[in-house]
Amino acid sequence: MHLSSIATLTLTFGRGAHAAFGLTSTSSGFRVDTDAGLVFEVKKSTGDVTSLKYNNVEYQGTSKATAINSGLGTSSVTGETVNGYVKITVKSSSLPVTQYLVAKPKEAIIYLATYITGEVDPGELRWLARLRTSELPTGVHGNVGDTRGCSAFEGKDTFKCSNGQTRCKMYTGDRFIDDVVHGVSGSKASVWMIMPGTAYETSAGGPFMRDINSQTGDADQELYWYMNSGHLRTEPWRLGLMGPYAMAFTAAGATPSGNLDTSFFSTLSIQGYVADSGRGSVTGSASGVPSQFESVVHWHNTNAQYWTKVKDGKFTSPKMKAGTYTMKLYKGEFLVTTDSVTVTAGQTVSKDIASKEANTPVIWRIGDFDGRPMELKNGDKIERMHPSDVRMGSWGGSFTVGTNKAEDFPMALWSKQSGTVTVNFQLTQDQVKQHVLRIGTTLSFKGGRPSAKIGSWTGSDPGAPKLIDSRGLTRGAYRGYGEVYTWTVPASAFKAGANTLTLGVSGSGDATWLSANYIVDALELQD
The missing domain is CATH 2.60.40.1120 (Carboxypeptidase-like, regulatory domain)
Incomplete structure (x- = not known):
């Protein structure tokens, strides 16, 4: 192994006292001192991060390492200093992955980049920092991903606590377009993932994709950056360089800037990097x-x-x-x-x-065609809790146009759990004519799509939408392909005075909350 300009240091680390910036090679790994309070160690045989000391406090978890996914296994690991920066390169022997870890003088930051030449089994690519819950007990968005003392009730990733509240690591996610910095914290320090600039350019899913950011367990506080996954996957993986991105350490509660300068990567011979x-x-x-x-x-x-x-x-x-x-x-x-x-x-x-959206006159509209269900009932909660959570409002029910508000209409329907929703509306004699019913959805599960009935008319089944083979609604996600359904409703379906639209779900399923379902964006009766 060729190492250039490696400084061999014998160090005694104390709070507030740091050795000079540099890289030390030991028999089993590489030790990097950032000269900013952060000292980390990388195992030579695998590239796993085995120690993360910040101001002389160990934050690395006790049983599992910090690494890509759950570790790359046997790898070729090299360490060197290049143009004043420490660069560690990890090339997996069995996976199409090369991982880079870079340190810059006087910054408590590990700069990272991940280069792939193929998809990684089992369909996920993530940086996973396994940290100590005892030192960093607060996860992203507080306790929404804190599973301590709770029991799994849907799969192995959704939990219910004794107070009826629910937890899931998926509830910690934010839209990629907004998710530039997220972190976990404790009384002494906070640890952050930073995705600056074009860090997401080789990920998949677009600006509104969300994925896991943290999970709090008894021993480990898991901090993630998901580059790719099968969670509501709507497009193929992209290959090449993921990042640069970074993991930063700060004083407790001090949020770092997302405007992290990574232009120095152009001097480091990082595969796939485009300046x-x-x-x-x-x-x-x-x-x-x-x-x-x-x-x-x-x-x-x-x-x-x-x-x-x-x-x-x-x-x-x-x-x-x-x-x-x-x-x-x-x-x-x-x-x-x-x-x-x-x-x-x-x-x-x-x-x-x-915009090419048509400005069609309507008799009534419920919600906004904006691709999100947040203005509808329970829409303000769905990202952070399960539909069965005690804090949720009821599902199904009746809505009266002109009396109820958008927040009274449920943002999701199930083929089994919520029954139907009825929309009551009035028409004048002049309005008894042919109309178009338009229903927008954001996400479907198990073929769920709207069924509609007005008077003697029953809308034809539009057929199952494109399948996304992943739970969504029960894991806090609302974004899929965003289907919009329209029906031409004959004049004979309507009458002057009171009319009722009965809205349900076509599709089936084998469990209460995992039956066919869809999330409502908005619905309208066009004039």
């Missing part, structure tokens, strides 16, 4: 989305994905790899335009985009 000089960008205006909704522009192809939020009608993309991209505009998370654009390295291309 800003080899990238281009897109700038332009986005129009047609009402001001009360967030506008998001999204670019993607088989090699990369990017996104940005529109501000004052304008946008500028992140620095993008060269190529031709599908370009999308969202009203909230509801797709309103699809276009394409070609990006050239070293250039900025101008490309405007405008």
Whole structure:
């Protein structure tokens, strides 16, 4: 093994007293002192991180290491200093994965990057830091992923506690577009994952994908960054370099900036790394989305994905790899335009985009077609708890147009659990004519799709939507392909005065909460 410029140090680590920045080779591993209070050790045979000391306190878990997935197994591990930075390279002997760990002087940060040439069995790619719950008891979003004292009741990942509240590591997730920094904390320190710049460019799922961020157990506090998984997977994996990303240590409660400069990776010979000089960008205006909704522009192809939020009608993309991209505009998370654009390295291309959503008059509308169920009943809770949680409101029921508000209409329906929802509405004699019923959904499970009946009319079954073979609604997720269903309802279905829409679920299932279901975005009767 060739090591360049390795400083061999004999160190006594004390709180507030640190040796000079550098790398030490031992018989079993590499020890890195950041000269910022963080000293970590990497095992030579596997690349596992076996020690994480910050201000002389050990934060590494006691039984399992910190690594990609649950460890890469036997690997070729090299350590060196390059241009003033410590670089450790881990090449798995059995998996298509190369992992990089990099340290920068006087920063309590481990910079990371993961290069893959194929999918990793069993379908997940994640950085998993196994830390000590005793030192870092508070997980991401507090206790939503804290399984201590609770019992599994759905699979091995969803738990119910004695007070009727529910816990699941999936409840700790946030949308990729918002999830730049997340962490766990204790009385002495906090540990953070940072995904700066274009860290997500080779992940899959788009800007609204969510995945696991932490899980709190009796011994280990698990801190994650999920690069790829099978959790509500809507597109194939991308291959290449994931990141750079980072794991940072701070004083308790001190949140680090997400604007982490990783441009120095261009000097480190990191496989798959593309510097800003080899990238281009897109700038332009986005129009047609009402001001009360967030506008998001999204670019993607088989090699990369990017996104940005529109501000004052304008946008500028992140620095993008060269190529031709599908370009999308969202009203909230509801797709309103699809276009394409070609990006050239070293250039900025101008490309405007405008909503193509039709402004159709309606008799009534429940909710907003924004790709999210948050304004509907229980929509404010579904990301952080199971539908059976005692804090949830009831499911199913009756809704009266003009009397009830959007928050009275349940954000999800099940073929077994919630029965049906009835929508009562009034029509004038002039309104007794043919109308279009439009129902938007965000996610389906086991073929769940809307069934609809008004008066003597029963809507035809639209057929099962594209299957996503993953639990979603019961694990805090609401985002799938986002199907929209429409039916032309004949005038004979309506009458002057009181009318009722009965909305149910087509599909089946073999368990109460795991029967066919779908999440409602919005519904309307068009004039």
